[in-house]
Amino acid sequence: MAQCVQSVQEFVQDSFVPMVAVLCSEEAERVTRKNKLGFAELLRPFCRLTSEGHIRDPNNQMQVVKNLRICVNNVVTSPTPASAASSPALRRLLNDVVLSCQPQEGAATNVITAGDYDLSFSATTPWFEAYRENFLQSMPASDHEFLNHYLACLLVVSSTEAVPVEQFLKLSQEQHRVQHSGEYTNPKWFIPNTLKYYVLLHDMSEGDEQRADSVYEDMKQRYGHQGCYLLKLNSRTSSAEEDEQIPDPWSQYLHRNTLQNQVGRPCVSLLHLLPCLLADGASTSLDSHPLQLDPASSSGSLHALTAANAELKKGSREPEGPAGGHGACLTLNDHDHIRQFIQEFTFRGLLPHVEKNIRQLNDQLVSRKGLSRSLFTATKKWFGGGKVPEKSISEPKSTCGLLYPPEAPELQIRKMADLCFLVQHYELAYSCYHTAKKDFLSDQAMLYAAGALEMAAVSAFLQPGAPRPYPAHYMDTAIQTYRDVCKNMVLAERCALLSAEILKSQGKYSEAATLLIKMTSEDSDLRSALLLEQAAHCFINMRNPMVRKFAFHMILAGHRFSKAGQRRHALRCYCQAMQVYKERGWSLAEDHINFTIGRQSFTLSQPENAVTAFRHILTNDSRQTATQQGAFLREYLYVYKVTASTLCHLPELPLPCIHSSATRVYFGHERRLAEGEKQAATHVSLDQEYDQDTAAMWGHLEEQLVAAANRGTVPANFQPTQCCLNSQTDNLRHPLAVAEEPIIVEVTFRNPLKVPLALSNLSLLWRFSADGASPSQDRTTDWSAAEVITNEETVSVGARLRLLPHATGQLHIVGVVRALTHSVDVLLSPGQQMLDLMVVRGRQDLKIRGPRLNQTKEDKMLIRHGLDLRLDPIITPPMPLMEVFFLQFPTALLCGEIRKAYVEFCNVSGVALCGLRVASTHPDFFTFGSQTTTPVTPLSPTSAENCSAYKTLATAREPGSVASEMLVSAEDFSQPSGVMDIPMDGSTLQPGQSTQLPLWLRGPDQEGVHEINFLFYYESTEKGIRISHRVLRHTVFICASRSLSVQASACRSSVPPHHSVEDRGGAGTLVFVDVENINTSEAGVREFHIIQVSSSSQHWRLHRCINPAKDKDCKLTSRERAKLCFRATRCKPHQEKYTFADLNLGNERIISSSTPCGDFFFRGCRPSESQRADEAPSRTSCSRQSQCVPAEDRAADISSIVRKCNELDLNIIVIWKVRIQSSVSRSVRETEAQEMVLLKFKSELPPPAVPPSAELSQLIKTNLHYPETYTHPFVQDSLCVVPVSLTLSNCSSAQVDVLIDLRHRSTSGESLEVHSSFTWVGQTQYKLQLQPQQVLGLTLRACFLQPGVYNLNTPRVFAKPAEQDAMCETSQQTASPALIIISSSSA
């Protein structure tokens, strides 16, 4: 229970005060009317006595009466006030009292900290006190108690009457008639002989004062000194200027008066009618469980309420009561007169009267005590609860037991108790009430008993010094009786109010709360609301504050308030309860409260608060059902619309949520993907997901390009171009946008609700400051993304908005403006849905926070976010813009297949561009051809359609023809690694111009899907602009399928060099090429024709085809393999030039050194060469690399020389052709595809026996020439000498010292046995020096002793490179045995 202004004692005392009636003559009434007051009203401010009075109790002891208040009322004889307490009029009165009493704005609030709750609420509840006061005052007089029965009557007559005394007589008779005639039940009188007090009212301004005095004298004689009074008033003329400020003590009573007057008034003003209507309307719409959200209650109720509210506002201004000017004719002296009069009346008239009556009653009771009491009880016993005869007949039975006639003896004691109570003799009062209670209870007169119990408890509480504890159970019984037995809620309520206040004063908050809660019922919403609120205050005031109970009862109170039409109070209650529920996870309850707050705020025309409350429900992750959310949303949109219409700027619309950090910004036009047959470069689009690796890859490519454009150095301020910005890109710098090129912003919306939302008319909100100008106001784009985004469930949806800058400057994209619709009926027919849709327009800011910083210690300890400037682009002057299209670009290739395609570059901007370059992740995938060799090919793709991709020469094929050779310098094809300049006429592309270039593609060597990225680079022809260059990305996916597998091997030919004249150096080598068709399951591919094999090398060349099979046309069907045999010879070394040798197997020779072949050859070998730039130009195979000595000193390095000698450095190019039938389109489209295989291979010679000399053993190639059979007549000559020539060929390119030893090795016993039969004769040891590639013949002689078969291969040849010490001479490998047959001729 809230704190009260009055103390409890005061409050209880003031609840029961002596009542004084007033009867006024018309003339007297006229006099007081001058002050715009009735006589009773005139007295009211002075009714509290400041001085002490005294009274003697029956025992003649003096009792002090302090701070007494009397209540003066006109006699009203209206017939129906009996049930006034429950009458609608009274209800209205109380309603208005509460309504008019609202907490002040800046009223002191109480802050309570309970647990982890901090609550602030108003500690006082003046509306409750006002209600209570009015309620108690309007208590109807009841038969079972006398407290508010009239004790006395003031008869007021004006001195201006013709005969005042007669008037007094008349009024006296009138009073008598009212009290005793039995006509009127209403003004109830305490005692049969009511005290009549005669008052002569004298108007100083008009009447004759002397006459008044004389009349007064007359009165004194007639009514006694203590029974009359002369009251002089109106000392001041009303017309007189109001110089002095006279306080207006009536004003505080006035409001209540006017309200009270209306109780009896038949016609009800508009003002009071409306709230009732409103209340009724509200209660019907809210007539449900207080804790029920009413999802179905349509927003129609809100509409109705607003309408009613508007009316109410109009109405409230109309009635203007007679404000101000009360007591205008009264001076301060007059005030004193009135005060004196009251005092005189009370002390001289009223108190003695009361004292006399108490005495009388006491006497009666005492006299009766001995006799009647015992008699009563005796009779009761005898008659068994039957009634005593004296009151048996006239007793009407009522629900609450019997009713006593007014003069029944049982009531006398109650009467005495009441009198004692009124004059503050609580001790006596208590004992009387106690006695009365017993009597009533024994009589089963429940109503009376309850009354007595109530007052007994009150007087026990009020007794000074508290001799006995407050009997709370009396009160409980009384309340229960009133409510349940007597069905009298008014009395029960009074009782509860008193009891609660008393309990509160004793700190028994919990009991008080229970009491108050029990008193809530369905019959009066206002009462229930107020009591619940007080109960809530009780909970919070407990020693251990019960915060949640407080909140819960506040909600219940709020609900009842709203049912009672007290919207402001309801709102306040809900707001206070909200403090407890807010942000504590009780979302369902929180939503309910927010919803109610929203509604109430709205009807109270606080739409901002309403919007805030509704927003809370909708934006927080709601756990409500979809229908509930739909209802919330509908209300929110309605409220929002109303709010928005009153504001000049667009308000914030939080739904659906914008996922700010997911915003993506794209600079540039949206790409056309294809234009006819042309296929545009993919570039970047918003549809692609951002990928860190890909971005890094593009960045790397761009860096290469920039480096190439800047002669190998990357500028320090280089930053990779970012076309599409998102949360992962580097957004620390202002992005650069180009004028006349659109900026596309993708905003991601997330619908937190379970109901669909439809957005339409989206547009961007931006601010622009042109260069040098001040920033402009927020503007929206006139362009607006048109249609509806239905946002089902919690799905995120992105919307793309476009902005086209025309001027240069700094742009800030601030937010998004859009129209939101709650589209339940999207699926209905369009016409129908338009009616239901409520469209609101609002803005929402895009606030992008950068990533969280985590570098420094401060960053780690705090939460700091970096900059994110992705929405603040700088607009730069127009830049060139290039588009790239591809024609006849394949998607699938065989491994190694060569295809020709065309690429078109198109300048679509107004600025010329130059410096076109391209970089790729797969530089060996494509070539533009080299300038020196390309011009032959036709530039237009259409004319070249049926042309082969190769440059060919028709040659008549003759078997065994020697390869045709061509020398090509590598520089012709050389390109800086990865980056290619695009050969373009004039090197600039003028605005609008486009150019087409051929492009050769070669299928990747690995089968599978390959992602190939191109990055095109170009610059503006103008220099010194902010954007130095622009890039265009293209990504293709090529599906490579298996074609041919080619393997090559080589071995040293054992044919002596002189067999072929051209061969020098004897380094003839056989090359075997194994070709296998490994193409799998492709129905379209039938057979591969190998049409040409070419070689490319700096030192070697293919010489001729020595295929043993004469079948020249080499066809390979599925899974077939073929072996091709070639002889390779060493060619003249040309510095840095490559020898291409073509051996065609068909009728056409393809010049392998020209564009596609040559390009791909160099492109293919380039990367590996560039990796080891310092090595010898001849390439070593990896298997030998470990033996490679670092080659600074190449000439002197033995191993290098030796290696060279052993190396076969030859690239073999196999050109094949296949007919592909496209199986897709059934029509047998015979695509002629010519392909090439690059073969880089290194001959692997058999390893020698002795590992350390492995290399050196092959420096020299030896051949023995001798006759195969030699016939010698051994009979004639036993010694046979056969000449044998030994040919030594130096395979290396260095001088070699050779030592030939013909002597038999003595160590080998085995060979001794074999060779013992023949011996070398002549010089048996030679020491020679062979020049590089020199061939030297030596003639030896072998001497045989008998015929037989001999192995001549016994000479041991040691070789060592010149300039080496002799120690490393190594035995050269001996070839296969050279057998000679020596036969004996008989002749």
Added chain:
Amino acid sequence: MAVCIAVIAKENYPLYIRSVPTQNELKFHYTVHTSLDVVEEKISAVGKSLGDQRELYLGLLYPTEDYKVYGYVTNSKVKFVIVVDSSNTSLRDNEIRSMFRKLHNSFTDVMCNPFHNPGDTIQSKAFDGIVSGMMVQTASYT
């Protein structure tokens, strides 16, 4: 048996609330929330008198017109609240006790889940099942 079962965190926010679907969910939320006052009162009262060994089961917190609200507080101050229809007179105190014990065991299992973040709302299916079991029994009883 029960019409509403709730688990409230130490900081008094709901970890889990489940009520009979046919009835107004909001009402139970309010009821459970309000019952926390009584729970706190009971805890503080007991804490003073008895010291360490405290009975976890708090008994009947308060009866409303339609429901009886029972409370249980774990040693870590997590509260369990079971709301029972007051018309259901067949329920004994012992049965309520065993319901709480079952609930507590299941709750402990949830907490033992290494993937459960303490303080988060309970999403466990096993727990859901236990609770459903307690609620389903209602139907068979009445």
